[in-house]
Amino acid sequence: MAARQALQVHLDLLSQPCRALHILLACTRLPHTVRHVALRRGEHRTPEFTEINPMQKVPVMVDNGFILTESDAIIKYLVNKYDVPDHWYPRQPERRARVDEYTAWHHTHTRPRAAKVFLLEVLLPAQTGSPVEEQCLMGALSQLQETLDQLESMFLRRQPFLCGDDITVADLLAVCELMQPEGGGRDVLQDRPLLQRWKSRVRAAVGDAFDQAHAVLYALRDRRRAKL
């Protein structure tokens, strides 16, 4: 039997979609190797990495030479290919459609709006040395509130998880985005009991994998707190 190259994923756990993928891999116990790509050190812009992904982004998956980018495509590929519990990305068409609906909506709502808060509060000041642009941040927080309202009223209305009665890949993608502002010490769910209960259910469903994936983010938060 020819030796099979293991599944490889190129990740930086500071990246929200990388964490979602990491949690899925941990929960499903798919054998894989992780190649760390330090975004802060510009490792995504090296010639070696650019050859793997010309878009210079993470996560990237390499499965026996097959290279794939985009976290939702990677996650769906892995779930389709390997024998994992059906609830992650159900085969039943209407249940699957609900997940496809959320993962599409996620790109233009949850992801950009939560990421912007982190960008304004943590990344930009760190990169430029300038203070936080308060007015922009207020605007971003206000937009995020709209998204949180929509998550509660459109996706969590009368159901425990975003796409139904059980956890799916949609919940992983969403929770990792909503965790990102914690890197700046901000809990965006602090006044949102419905979303907090959802987050607790997600944490319970994925177990230790949650904190393990978020260790880098917690460390960033703790370093910043220590400086104050």
Place this chain on the structure above:
Amino acid sequence: MAVELYLDLLSQPCRSVLIFAKKNNIPHEVRNISLMDGEQYGDHFGKISLIRKVPALRDGDFTLTESPAILLYLAQKFQTPEHWYPADLQQRARIDEYLSWQHCAIRLHGSKVFWLKLMIPEVLHVEVPKEKMEAAVEELSGSLKLLEEKFLQDRPFIAGGHISLADLVAIVEVMQPVAAGLDVFEGRPKLNAWRDRVQAAIGKELFDEVHQNILGSQERVKVMDGSKLEFSKAKILNFFM
């Protein structure tokens, strides 16, 4: 039983859904939702979908939004020809990869050019600074370059030898800035050739029929009542400018 499709053909994803339904002879009824008249905020549409976006599908008690989800659902339910979303996992992944990437790339950049070049100055009567327009065109160029170099490469279509959902979703977005008067195909022979192949695979008549409205935009804005968009003016300016 026919599915109901809630559409406004000025919207790119509505066009991909209608083309798919017609091309595959999927029994459907179109319910027009006029975005310019704010019909997506009406009570009736709210009963169809809380998400209040078009396109939306209703199939009995089941309602769905987001064009990638709708297209995948229709492909599976009506057992459309395999090339639209092949069983081969790698080809399928290539399509999913494109459908994911395009939200914040071609879709965003093409929409931005459409609004900055046409709708904002001509309908909202707000001047668009030259640098903003140039930056938007530059961003779109970047996305079109990635479409050609990463998603197409030397393949006739995104997933390989045949048209798939990825090409369908791509072409309707690429047409949006064209409708504003920006010829994205000029100087891009690869993109041009791909467009010809996609049009041929869809059928020129169907392609033209579905794009008729949007391609009449430059004429329509001359007689359009700008006050219709007042209610979302702030939101539009905030988003695109």
